[in-house]
Amino acid sequence: MEMKMNSILKLLGNNIRNIVSKQSELIEREAVEIRLRVNSPVFIKFIRNEIFMDNDLRLSKKDIDETISIVTKNSIHAYEKEIRNGYITVEGGHRIGLGGDCIYEGDLFKGFKNITSLNIRIAREFPGCSKNFLKFFVSSKQNIFNTLIIGPPMSGKTTFIRDVAANLSDGFSNPHFEGCDISIIDERGEISSVFGGVPQMYVGRRSDVLSYCMKREGFFMSIRSLSPKAIISDELGSMDDFETVQYALKSGVNIITTAHGFSLDDVKKNIYMKSILENNFFDRAVILKSSNKPTAVKEIYDLQRNKVIYSDVG
Amino acid sequence: MWAKSTIFVLIIISVKFIFKYINDSGDKIIARMKELTEFTEYLRIYSCHMKMSIGEIYDQYDFKSNEVKKVCEKMIESLEEKTGRRDYLTMIGNVLMTPDDFNRHFAEVVDFYGSTYSDILDKKLLYTVNEMENSMKKHEISNSEKKNLNNRISLLVGCLTAVILI
Numbered sequence: 001m002e003m004k005m006n007s008i009l010k011l012l013g014n015n016i017r018n019i020v021s022k023q024s025e026l027i028e029r030e031a032v033e034i035r036l037r038v039n040s041p042v043f044i045k046f047i048r049n050e051i052f053m054d055n056d057l058r059l060s061k062k063d064i065d066e067t068i069s070i071v072t073k074n075s076i077h078a079y080e081k082e083i084r085n086g087y088i089t090v091e092g093g094h095r096i097g098l099g100g101d102c103i104y105e106g107d108l109f110k111g112f113k114n115i116t117s118l119n120i121r122i123a124r125e126f127p128g129c130s131k132n133f134l135k136f137f138v139s140s141k142q143n144i145f146n147t148l149i150i151g152p153p154m155s156g157k158t159t160f161i162r163d164v165a166a167n168l169s170d171g172f173s174n175p176h177f178e179g180c181d182i183s184i185i186d187e188r189g190e191i192s193s194v195f196g197g198v199p200q201m202y203v204g205r206r207s208d209v210l211s212y213c214m215k216r217e218g219f220f221m222s223i224r225s226l227s228p229k230a231i232i233s234d235e236l237g238s239m240d241d242f243e244t245v246q247y248a249l250k251s252g253v254n255i256i257t258t259a260h261g262f263s264l265d266d267v268k269k270n271i272y273m274k275s276i277l278e279n280n281f282f283d284r285a286v287i288l289k290s291s292n293k294p295t296a297v298k299e300i301y302d303l304q305r306n307k308v309i310y311s312d313v314g
Numbered sequence: 315m316w317a318k319s320t321i322f323v324l325i326i327i328s329v330k331f332i333f334k335y336i337n338d339s340g341d342k343i344i345a346r347m348k349e350l351t352e353f354t355e356y357l358r359i360y361s362c363h364m365k366m367s368i369g370e371i372y373d374q375y376d377f378k379s380n381e382v383k384k385v386c387e388k389m390i391e392s393l394e395e396k397t398g399r400r401d402y403l404t405m406i407g408n409v410l411m412t413p414d415d416f417n418r419h420f421a422e423v424v425d426f427y428g429s430t431y432s433d434i435l436d437k438k439l440l441y442t443v444n445e446m447e448n449s450m451k452k453h454e455i456s457n458s459e460k461k462n463l464n465n466r467i468s469l470l471v472g473c474l475t476a477v478i479l480i
Contacts (some may be wrong), residue, residue: 074393074428075367077435111431 007092008034008122013066016042019053027122034120037099038064047292061116068115071096081212083111085188093123093193093200123193125201126294129156130163131172136284136300136310137164137256138177144168144230144254146281150261151288156295157258158190158234160288162201164256165191165232169204180229182207185218191234219244223251230254237270245281255281263287264301280304318480325479326472333468340457346410347450349382350420354446357423358439362432368393381409385420392424399424416449 005028009017019042020027020034026046027034033045038061042053071090072079082088088096097119100112138144149164151157171179184207186192192199194211203209208226210218215233222228231248236257248255261267264285268274276282282303289298289312300310356375360366366374368390377383385406392402399421406417419442426438 069394069396069428072428073367073369074390075361075369076429077361077432078365078367078370080365080431 007090008094008120011067011071011090011094011096011120013063013070015057015063016059016067019057020044023051023053031122033122035117036064036067036120037117061114064115064118067118080111082189084109089189089193089195091195091200093195095121095123095190095193097121123201124159124294125162126156126159127163127166127202129295130160130167133286133297133300133310134164134167134172134177135175136286137168138175141176141178142180142229144180144256145283146249146254147256147284147286148236148267148277148282149256149258149286149288150264150267151258152262152290153260155288155290156293157288160286160295161232161234161256161258162191162203165207166202166204168230168232168256169206179204179206181227183218183222183226183228183231184209185213185215185222185231185233186211187213187215187218187234191232216240216244219248223248223253228253230256233257235259236276237273239272241272242275242279245276246279249281277303322476322480325476326469329472329475330468333464333471337461337464340460343411344450344454344457346379346382347412347416347446347453349377349379350385350410350412351443351446351450353377353382353386354420354423354439354443357427358436358443361427362436362439365432368428384409389424389427393428413449413453416446416453419445419449 005024008027009021009024012020016036023044027044030046030048031044032047035043035045036059037043039058041055041057042059044051044053068076071088076083079088083098086098088098090096098112098115099117099119100115103110103113136145137147149157149161151160165182165184168177169179169182171177182204184191184203186194186209189211191201192203192207192209192211193201194209199209208222208228210222213221215238218233219231222231231253233255234257236245236259245255259267259270259273261269264277264287268277280303285301285303286297287299287301289296296312297310298312299308301307302309353375357368357371360371360374361368372386372390375386377386388402388405392398402424403417403421406412406421407414410417423439423442427435430438
Protein backbone atom coordinates (compact mmCIF):
# COMPACT_ATOMS: atom_id res chain seq x y z
CA MET A 1 0.00 0.00 0.00
CA GLU A 2 1.90 3.04 -1.19
CA MET A 3 0.95 6.69 -1.08
CA LYS A 4 3.23 9.66 -0.68
CA MET A 5 1.71 12.33 1.56
CA ASN A 6 3.69 15.04 -0.18
CA SER A 7 1.89 14.39 -3.44
CA ILE A 8 -1.37 15.23 -1.63
CA LEU A 9 -0.13 18.17 0.47
CA LYS A 10 1.36 19.99 -2.50
CA LEU A 11 -2.06 20.04 -4.16
CA LEU A 12 -3.68 21.97 -1.33
CA GLY A 13 -3.98 25.69 -0.71
CA ASN A 14 -2.05 27.09 2.27
CA ASN A 15 -4.89 27.05 4.82
CA ILE A 16 -6.07 23.59 3.88
CA ARG A 17 -2.50 22.27 3.85
CA ASN A 18 -1.98 23.53 7.41
CA ILE A 19 -5.14 21.81 8.60
CA VAL A 20 -4.52 18.53 6.80
CA SER A 21 -0.85 18.25 7.73
CA LYS A 22 -1.85 17.94 11.41
CA GLN A 23 -2.98 14.39 10.66
CA SER A 24 -0.54 13.63 7.87
CA GLU A 25 0.65 10.31 9.28
CA LEU A 26 -2.84 8.94 9.73
CA ILE A 27 -3.87 10.22 6.32
CA GLU A 28 -0.83 8.64 4.70
CA ARG A 29 -1.71 5.31 6.30
CA GLU A 30 -5.47 5.10 6.09
CA ALA A 31 -7.22 7.97 4.32
CA VAL A 32 -9.49 7.16 1.39
CA GLU A 33 -10.91 10.60 0.63
CA ILE A 34 -10.30 14.22 1.62
CA ARG A 35 -13.41 16.31 1.07
CA LEU A 36 -13.27 20.09 0.83
CA ARG A 37 -16.47 22.10 0.76
CA VAL A 38 -17.13 25.85 0.96
CA ASN A 39 -18.39 26.78 4.47
CA SER A 40 -17.53 23.36 5.88
CA PRO A 41 -14.50 22.08 7.75
CA VAL A 42 -12.11 19.66 6.04
CA PHE A 43 -13.65 16.19 6.11
CA ILE A 44 -11.52 13.06 5.87
CA LYS A 45 -12.73 9.55 5.24
CA PHE A 46 -10.53 6.74 6.48
CA ILE A 47 -10.84 3.02 5.79
CA ARG A 48 -12.71 2.47 9.07
CA ASN A 49 -14.04 5.87 10.16
CA GLU A 50 -14.33 9.54 9.18
CA ILE A 51 -13.54 12.85 10.87
CA PHE A 52 -14.07 16.61 10.52
CA MET A 53 -10.76 18.41 11.07
CA ASP A 54 -10.85 21.60 13.18
CA ASN A 55 -14.62 22.07 13.33
CA ASP A 56 -14.31 25.85 13.72
CA LEU A 57 -12.17 26.30 10.64
CA ARG A 58 -14.63 26.47 7.80
CA LEU A 59 -13.23 26.63 4.30
CA SER A 60 -13.79 29.72 2.20
CA LYS A 61 -14.30 29.98 -1.55
CA LYS A 62 -10.79 31.43 -1.70
CA ASP A 63 -9.34 28.25 -0.15
CA ILE A 64 -11.07 26.11 -2.78
CA ASP A 65 -10.01 28.46 -5.61
CA GLU A 66 -6.41 28.37 -4.41
CA THR A 67 -6.44 24.58 -4.44
CA ILE A 68 -8.00 24.55 -7.92
CA SER A 69 -5.28 26.92 -9.18
CA ILE A 70 -2.58 24.61 -7.84
CA VAL A 71 -4.24 21.48 -9.17
CA THR A 72 -4.69 22.98 -12.66
CA LYS A 73 -1.27 24.69 -12.56
CA ASN A 74 -2.98 28.03 -13.12
CA SER A 75 -4.33 26.71 -16.42
CA ILE A 76 -7.91 25.57 -15.99
CA HIS A 77 -8.35 25.52 -19.79
CA ALA A 78 -5.83 22.64 -19.96
CA TYR A 79 -8.13 20.47 -17.85
CA GLU A 80 -11.44 21.23 -19.60
CA LYS A 81 -11.91 17.71 -20.92
CA GLU A 82 -11.42 16.25 -17.45
CA ILE A 83 -13.61 18.92 -15.84
CA ARG A 84 -16.40 18.00 -18.26
CA ASN A 85 -16.20 14.47 -16.85
CA GLY A 86 -16.41 15.92 -13.36
CA TYR A 87 -12.93 15.08 -12.13
CA ILE A 88 -9.25 15.82 -12.60
CA THR A 89 -6.51 13.19 -12.33
CA VAL A 90 -3.35 14.55 -10.74
CA GLU A 91 0.22 13.44 -10.19
CA GLY A 92 0.29 10.32 -8.05
CA GLY A 93 -2.89 9.06 -9.71
CA HIS A 94 -5.18 10.78 -7.19
CA ARG A 95 -8.51 11.84 -8.54
CA ILE A 96 -10.25 15.07 -7.64
CA GLY A 97 -14.02 15.07 -8.04
CA LEU A 98 -15.59 18.49 -8.57
CA GLY A 99 -18.86 20.10 -7.56
CA GLY A 100 -20.27 23.58 -8.09
CA ASP A 101 -22.42 25.76 -10.37
CA CYS A 102 -22.66 24.07 -13.74
CA ILE A 103 -22.48 25.84 -17.10
CA TYR A 104 -24.33 24.35 -20.05
CA GLU A 105 -24.11 25.12 -23.75
CA GLY A 106 -27.44 23.86 -25.03
CA ASP A 107 -27.68 20.39 -23.54
CA LEU A 108 -23.95 19.99 -23.23
CA PHE A 109 -22.24 20.35 -19.88
CA LYS A 110 -19.36 22.75 -20.38
CA GLY A 111 -17.83 23.12 -16.96
CA PHE A 112 -18.24 24.87 -13.64
CA LYS A 113 -18.74 28.58 -13.16
CA ASN A 114 -17.78 28.27 -9.51
CA ILE A 115 -16.22 25.20 -8.01
CA THR A 116 -17.48 24.84 -4.45
CA SER A 117 -16.48 21.33 -3.46
CA LEU A 118 -13.61 18.99 -4.09
CA ASN A 119 -13.36 15.30 -3.33
CA ILE A 120 -9.76 14.13 -3.37
CA ARG A 121 -9.85 10.37 -3.81
CA ILE A 122 -6.50 9.07 -2.72
CA ALA A 123 -5.01 6.56 -5.10
CA ARG A 124 -3.09 3.67 -3.66
CA GLU A 125 -1.43 0.77 -5.32
CA PHE A 126 -2.00 -2.64 -3.78
CA PRO A 127 0.52 -4.80 -5.61
CA GLY A 128 -0.38 -8.45 -5.26
CA CYS A 129 -4.05 -7.96 -4.40
CA SER A 130 -5.04 -10.33 -7.21
CA LYS A 131 -2.21 -12.81 -6.59
CA ASN A 132 -4.35 -15.58 -5.07
CA PHE A 133 -6.84 -15.43 -7.94
CA LEU A 134 -4.54 -15.27 -10.97
CA LYS A 135 -4.94 -19.00 -11.54
CA PHE A 136 -8.59 -18.37 -12.42
CA PHE A 137 -7.57 -15.99 -15.22
CA VAL A 138 -5.34 -18.33 -17.22
CA SER A 139 -6.03 -21.66 -18.88
CA SER A 140 -2.43 -22.53 -19.77
CA LYS A 141 0.98 -20.90 -19.78
CA GLN A 142 -0.09 -18.76 -22.73
CA ASN A 143 -3.85 -18.58 -22.69
CA ILE A 144 -6.16 -16.24 -20.86
CA PHE A 145 -9.85 -16.63 -20.04
CA ASN A 146 -12.20 -13.85 -21.10
CA THR A 147 -13.12 -12.54 -17.69
CA LEU A 148 -15.68 -10.12 -16.35
CA ILE A 149 -14.96 -8.56 -12.95
CA ILE A 150 -18.17 -7.52 -11.20
CA GLY A 151 -18.38 -5.39 -8.10
CA PRO A 152 -20.36 -2.62 -6.39
CA PRO A 153 -18.92 0.92 -6.22
CA MET A 154 -15.79 1.21 -4.02
CA SER A 155 -15.21 -2.55 -4.09
CA GLY A 156 -11.82 -2.11 -5.74
CA LYS A 157 -12.61 -3.22 -9.31
CA THR A 158 -10.07 -0.84 -10.82
CA THR A 159 -7.40 -1.69 -8.24
CA PHE A 160 -7.99 -5.38 -8.91
CA ILE A 161 -7.95 -5.10 -12.69
CA ARG A 162 -4.78 -2.99 -12.54
CA ASP A 163 -3.00 -5.71 -10.58
CA VAL A 164 -4.32 -8.39 -12.94
CA ALA A 165 -3.02 -6.34 -15.91
CA ALA A 166 0.43 -5.98 -14.36
CA ASN A 167 0.65 -9.72 -13.56
CA LEU A 168 -0.58 -10.90 -16.97
CA SER A 169 1.82 -8.50 -18.62
CA ASP A 170 4.85 -9.52 -16.55
CA GLY A 171 3.94 -13.19 -16.18
CA PHE A 172 3.80 -15.20 -12.95
CA SER A 173 4.95 -18.53 -11.63
CA ASN A 174 2.14 -20.24 -9.78
CA PRO A 175 0.64 -21.45 -12.11
CA HIS A 176 3.28 -20.68 -14.72
CA PHE A 177 2.23 -17.97 -17.13
CA GLU A 178 4.74 -16.50 -19.54
CA GLY A 179 3.35 -12.99 -19.71
CA CYS A 180 1.96 -11.36 -22.85
CA ASP A 181 1.28 -8.06 -24.61
CA ILE A 182 -1.62 -6.27 -23.01
CA SER A 183 -3.52 -3.24 -24.24
CA ILE A 184 -5.22 -1.20 -21.55
CA ILE A 185 -8.11 0.91 -22.77
CA ASP A 186 -8.25 3.39 -19.94
CA GLU A 187 -11.33 5.38 -20.87
CA ARG A 188 -11.37 7.46 -17.68
CA GLY A 189 -7.67 7.40 -16.94
CA GLU A 190 -8.27 5.40 -13.75
CA ILE A 191 -6.42 2.15 -14.37
CA SER A 192 -2.97 3.55 -15.06
CA SER A 193 -3.74 7.05 -13.74
CA VAL A 194 -1.81 8.77 -16.51
CA PHE A 195 -0.61 12.24 -15.57
CA GLY A 196 1.45 14.35 -17.95
CA GLY A 197 1.86 11.36 -20.26
CA VAL A 198 3.32 9.12 -17.54
CA PRO A 199 1.33 6.23 -15.97
CA GLN A 200 1.33 6.84 -12.22
CA MET A 201 0.45 3.23 -11.43
CA TYR A 202 2.42 0.17 -12.45
CA VAL A 203 0.56 -1.79 -15.13
CA GLY A 204 3.24 -4.17 -16.34
CA ARG A 205 6.25 -4.30 -18.64
CA ARG A 206 4.34 -5.40 -21.71
CA SER A 207 1.34 -3.12 -21.37
CA ASP A 208 0.33 -0.42 -23.82
CA VAL A 209 -2.01 2.19 -22.38
CA LEU A 210 -4.56 4.15 -24.39
CA SER A 211 -5.67 6.78 -21.91
CA TYR A 212 -8.85 8.84 -22.11
CA CYS A 213 -9.69 6.89 -25.27
CA MET A 214 -13.27 5.90 -26.07
CA LYS A 215 -13.69 2.15 -25.55
CA ARG A 216 -14.86 1.47 -29.09
CA GLU A 217 -12.00 3.36 -30.77
CA GLY A 218 -9.53 1.99 -28.24
CA PHE A 219 -10.46 -1.64 -28.96
CA PHE A 220 -10.37 -1.14 -32.74
CA MET A 221 -7.12 0.84 -32.69
CA SER A 222 -5.24 -1.51 -30.40
CA ILE A 223 -6.34 -4.66 -32.26
CA ARG A 224 -5.20 -3.14 -35.56
CA SER A 225 -1.97 -1.60 -34.45
CA LEU A 226 -0.76 -3.00 -31.12
CA SER A 227 -1.64 -6.71 -31.62
CA PRO A 228 -2.31 -7.48 -27.96
CA LYS A 229 -2.94 -10.93 -26.54
CA ALA A 230 -5.52 -9.41 -24.22
CA ILE A 231 -7.34 -6.12 -23.85
CA ILE A 232 -8.13 -4.80 -20.41
CA SER A 233 -10.75 -2.10 -19.95
CA ASP A 234 -12.95 -0.61 -17.28
CA GLU A 235 -16.73 -0.59 -16.97
CA LEU A 236 -18.63 -2.36 -19.68
CA GLY A 237 -22.34 -1.70 -20.04
CA SER A 238 -23.11 0.75 -22.84
CA MET A 239 -24.87 0.24 -26.16
CA ASP A 240 -21.72 -0.07 -28.28
CA ASP A 241 -20.08 -2.63 -26.05
CA PHE A 242 -21.72 -5.73 -27.57
CA GLU A 243 -20.26 -4.97 -30.99
CA THR A 244 -16.90 -3.93 -29.56
CA VAL A 245 -16.49 -7.09 -27.47
CA GLN A 246 -17.65 -9.27 -30.37
CA TYR A 247 -15.10 -7.66 -32.69
CA ALA A 248 -12.28 -8.28 -30.20
CA LEU A 249 -13.25 -11.93 -29.67
CA LYS A 250 -13.57 -12.51 -33.42
CA SER A 251 -10.08 -11.10 -33.79
CA GLY A 252 -8.74 -13.67 -31.33
CA VAL A 253 -8.03 -11.16 -28.59
CA ASN A 254 -8.99 -11.97 -24.99
CA ILE A 255 -10.86 -9.48 -22.87
CA ILE A 256 -10.76 -8.72 -19.18
CA THR A 257 -13.12 -5.98 -18.10
CA THR A 258 -15.30 -4.79 -15.23
CA ALA A 259 -18.98 -4.06 -14.68
CA HIS A 260 -20.96 -2.46 -11.88
CA GLY A 261 -23.14 -4.82 -9.86
CA PHE A 262 -23.49 -6.96 -6.77
CA SER A 263 -23.96 -10.27 -8.59
CA LEU A 264 -24.31 -11.82 -12.04
CA ASP A 265 -28.09 -11.39 -11.90
CA ASP A 266 -27.64 -7.77 -10.92
CA VAL A 267 -25.39 -7.17 -13.95
CA LYS A 268 -27.97 -8.81 -16.23
CA LYS A 269 -30.42 -6.03 -15.33
CA ASN A 270 -28.42 -3.94 -17.79
CA ILE A 271 -29.85 -5.06 -21.16
CA TYR A 272 -26.55 -4.58 -22.98
CA MET A 273 -24.70 -6.67 -20.40
CA LYS A 274 -27.47 -9.26 -20.50
CA SER A 275 -26.98 -9.83 -24.23
CA ILE A 276 -23.20 -9.97 -23.79
CA LEU A 277 -23.51 -12.59 -21.03
CA GLU A 278 -26.21 -14.61 -22.81
CA ASN A 279 -24.01 -14.85 -25.89
CA ASN A 280 -21.30 -16.45 -23.74
CA PHE A 281 -18.67 -13.87 -24.60
CA PHE A 282 -17.03 -14.40 -21.20
CA ASP A 283 -15.52 -17.58 -19.75
CA ARG A 284 -15.21 -16.41 -16.17
CA ALA A 285 -16.89 -13.90 -13.86
CA VAL A 286 -15.16 -12.67 -10.71
CA ILE A 287 -17.55 -11.12 -8.17
CA LEU A 288 -16.02 -8.63 -5.72
CA LYS A 289 -17.62 -7.51 -2.47
CA SER A 290 -17.29 -4.34 -0.40
CA SER A 291 -14.91 -4.77 2.50
CA ASN A 292 -12.28 -3.02 4.60
CA LYS A 293 -9.61 -4.64 2.46
CA PRO A 294 -8.61 -3.03 -0.85
CA THR A 295 -10.27 -5.86 -2.76
CA ALA A 296 -12.18 -8.94 -1.63
CA VAL A 297 -13.36 -11.66 -3.98
CA LYS A 298 -16.76 -13.13 -3.12
CA GLU A 299 -17.21 -15.68 -5.88
CA ILE A 300 -15.74 -16.82 -9.17
CA TYR A 301 -17.98 -18.39 -11.82
CA ASP A 302 -17.06 -20.63 -14.71
CA LEU A 303 -19.64 -19.24 -17.12
CA GLN A 304 -19.13 -21.93 -19.78
CA ARG A 305 -19.94 -24.70 -17.30
CA ASN A 306 -22.29 -22.50 -15.27
CA LYS A 307 -20.52 -23.43 -12.05
CA VAL A 308 -19.09 -21.62 -9.03
CA ILE A 309 -15.37 -22.45 -8.90
CA TYR A 310 -14.44 -20.26 -5.92
CA SER A 311 -16.54 -18.98 -3.08
CA ASP A 312 -15.79 -16.91 -0.02
CA VAL A 313 -19.41 -16.72 1.10
CA GLY A 314 -20.11 -17.72 4.63
CA MET B 315 46.36 69.53 -42.58
CA TRP B 316 45.88 65.79 -43.11
CA ALA B 317 45.73 65.26 -39.32
CA LYS B 318 42.89 67.77 -39.02
CA SER B 319 41.07 66.10 -41.90
CA THR B 320 41.46 62.69 -40.25
CA ILE B 321 40.11 64.01 -36.90
CA PHE B 322 37.25 65.69 -38.77
CA VAL B 323 36.30 62.42 -40.47
CA LEU B 324 36.72 60.45 -37.23
CA ILE B 325 34.41 62.83 -35.35
CA ILE B 326 31.78 62.48 -38.09
CA ILE B 327 32.08 58.67 -37.96
CA SER B 328 31.84 58.67 -34.12
CA VAL B 329 28.72 60.81 -34.18
CA LYS B 330 27.25 58.53 -36.87
CA PHE B 331 27.95 55.53 -34.58
CA ILE B 332 26.25 57.26 -31.64
CA PHE B 333 23.16 57.78 -33.80
CA LYS B 334 23.38 54.20 -35.03
CA TYR B 335 23.44 53.00 -31.39
CA ILE B 336 20.35 55.10 -30.66
CA ASN B 337 18.62 53.62 -33.73
CA ASP B 338 19.65 50.06 -32.78
CA SER B 339 18.26 50.37 -29.27
CA GLY B 340 14.93 51.45 -30.83
CA ASP B 341 15.07 48.39 -33.12
CA LYS B 342 15.82 46.15 -30.16
CA ILE B 343 12.72 47.43 -28.38
CA ILE B 344 10.65 46.71 -31.51
CA ALA B 345 12.16 43.21 -31.71
CA ARG B 346 11.21 42.54 -28.06
CA MET B 347 7.68 43.84 -28.69
CA LYS B 348 7.43 41.55 -31.71
CA GLU B 349 8.63 38.53 -29.72
CA LEU B 350 6.27 39.21 -26.83
CA THR B 351 3.37 39.54 -29.28
CA GLU B 352 4.38 36.28 -30.96
CA PHE B 353 4.60 34.60 -27.56
CA THR B 354 1.09 35.82 -26.70
CA GLU B 355 -0.22 34.37 -29.96
CA TYR B 356 1.62 31.10 -29.22
CA LEU B 357 0.14 31.18 -25.73
CA ARG B 358 -3.34 31.57 -27.25
CA ILE B 359 -2.99 28.68 -29.68
CA TYR B 360 -1.27 26.26 -27.34
CA SER B 361 -3.55 27.10 -24.39
CA CYS B 362 -6.86 27.12 -26.22
CA HIS B 363 -6.35 24.61 -29.01
CA MET B 364 -3.69 22.26 -27.63
CA LYS B 365 -4.96 22.61 -24.01
CA MET B 366 -1.48 23.02 -22.60
CA SER B 367 -0.67 24.62 -19.27
CA ILE B 368 1.35 27.83 -18.99
CA GLY B 369 4.32 25.90 -17.58
CA GLU B 370 4.40 23.49 -20.51
CA ILE B 371 4.09 26.35 -23.00
CA TYR B 372 6.91 28.29 -21.34
CA ASP B 373 9.15 25.20 -21.43
CA GLN B 374 8.39 24.57 -25.07
CA TYR B 375 8.71 28.11 -26.44
CA ASP B 376 12.03 28.94 -28.05
CA PHE B 377 12.82 32.41 -26.65
CA LYS B 378 15.17 34.55 -28.70
CA SER B 379 15.58 37.25 -26.09
CA ASN B 380 16.48 36.67 -22.45
CA GLU B 381 14.51 39.76 -21.42
CA VAL B 382 11.28 38.39 -22.92
CA LYS B 383 11.97 35.03 -21.26
CA LYS B 384 12.38 36.81 -17.91
CA VAL B 385 9.07 38.65 -18.41
CA CYS B 386 7.26 35.40 -19.20
CA GLU B 387 8.84 33.66 -16.22
CA LYS B 388 7.63 36.51 -14.01
CA MET B 389 4.15 36.09 -15.50
CA ILE B 390 4.03 32.49 -14.21
CA GLU B 391 5.15 33.73 -10.79
CA SER B 392 2.48 36.44 -10.77
CA LEU B 393 -0.16 33.85 -11.68
CA GLU B 394 0.99 31.56 -8.89
CA GLU B 395 1.25 34.26 -6.26
CA LYS B 396 -1.84 36.13 -7.48
CA THR B 397 0.03 39.42 -7.11
CA GLY B 398 -1.96 41.16 -9.84
CA ARG B 399 -0.83 43.29 -12.71
CA ARG B 400 0.52 46.46 -11.05
CA ASP B 401 3.91 45.07 -9.92
CA TYR B 402 4.13 43.06 -13.08
CA LEU B 403 3.61 46.12 -15.25
CA THR B 404 6.49 47.94 -13.56
CA MET B 405 8.71 44.91 -14.05
CA ILE B 406 7.93 44.68 -17.79
CA GLY B 407 8.76 48.37 -18.27
CA ASN B 408 12.06 48.01 -16.42
CA VAL B 409 13.19 44.88 -18.24
CA LEU B 410 11.93 45.43 -21.79
CA MET B 411 11.91 49.26 -21.96
CA THR B 412 8.83 48.92 -24.14
CA PRO B 413 6.09 51.57 -24.25
CA ASP B 414 3.55 51.68 -21.41
CA ASP B 415 0.41 51.12 -23.49
CA PHE B 416 1.96 47.98 -25.03
CA ASN B 417 3.03 46.68 -21.59
CA ARG B 418 -0.42 47.35 -20.16
CA HIS B 419 -2.07 45.12 -22.76
CA PHE B 420 0.30 42.22 -22.04
CA ALA B 421 0.11 42.66 -18.25
CA GLU B 422 -3.69 42.26 -18.44
CA VAL B 423 -3.13 38.59 -19.27
CA VAL B 424 -2.31 37.84 -15.59
CA ASP B 425 -5.79 39.03 -14.62
CA PHE B 426 -7.65 36.44 -16.65
CA TYR B 427 -5.23 33.69 -17.66
CA GLY B 428 -5.72 30.34 -15.95
CA SER B 429 -9.16 30.95 -14.54
CA THR B 430 -11.22 30.95 -17.74
CA TYR B 431 -12.20 28.16 -20.10
CA SER B 432 -10.58 28.03 -23.51
CA ASP B 433 -13.31 29.65 -25.65
CA ILE B 434 -13.33 32.78 -23.51
CA LEU B 435 -9.55 32.70 -23.08
CA ASP B 436 -9.18 32.43 -26.85
CA LYS B 437 -11.24 35.60 -27.39
CA LYS B 438 -9.48 37.51 -24.63
CA LEU B 439 -5.99 36.56 -25.80
CA LEU B 440 -6.90 37.31 -29.41
CA TYR B 441 -8.03 40.78 -28.32
CA THR B 442 -4.78 41.23 -26.36
CA VAL B 443 -2.69 40.14 -29.36
CA ASN B 444 -4.53 42.61 -31.63
CA GLU B 445 -4.08 45.44 -29.14
CA MET B 446 -0.39 44.60 -28.73
CA GLU B 447 0.03 44.53 -32.52
CA ASN B 448 -1.69 47.90 -32.90
CA SER B 449 0.47 49.43 -30.21
CA MET B 450 3.57 47.88 -31.79
CA LYS B 451 2.65 49.23 -35.24
CA LYS B 452 2.26 52.73 -33.83
CA HIS B 453 5.61 52.47 -32.11
CA GLU B 454 7.18 50.99 -35.25
CA ILE B 455 6.01 53.95 -37.34
CA SER B 456 7.30 56.49 -34.85
CA ASN B 457 10.56 54.53 -34.53
CA SER B 458 11.11 54.48 -38.30
CA GLU B 459 10.37 58.22 -38.50
CA LYS B 460 12.88 58.80 -35.71
CA LYS B 461 15.41 56.61 -37.51
CA ASN B 462 15.01 58.54 -40.79
CA LEU B 463 15.42 61.81 -38.97
CA ASN B 464 18.45 60.51 -37.08
CA ASN B 465 20.05 59.28 -40.30
CA ARG B 466 19.47 62.64 -41.91
CA ILE B 467 20.77 64.78 -39.09
CA SER B 468 23.64 62.49 -38.06
CA LEU B 469 25.89 63.76 -40.86
CA LEU B 470 24.93 67.35 -40.13
CA VAL B 471 25.48 66.98 -36.37
CA GLY B 472 28.75 65.17 -37.07
CA CYS B 473 30.04 68.00 -39.29
CA LEU B 474 28.88 70.64 -36.84
CA THR B 475 30.54 68.86 -33.88
CA ALA B 476 33.74 68.44 -35.87
CA VAL B 477 33.78 72.13 -36.88
CA ILE B 478 33.15 73.24 -33.29
CA LEU B 479 35.81 70.89 -31.87
CA ILE B 480 38.47 71.57 -34.49
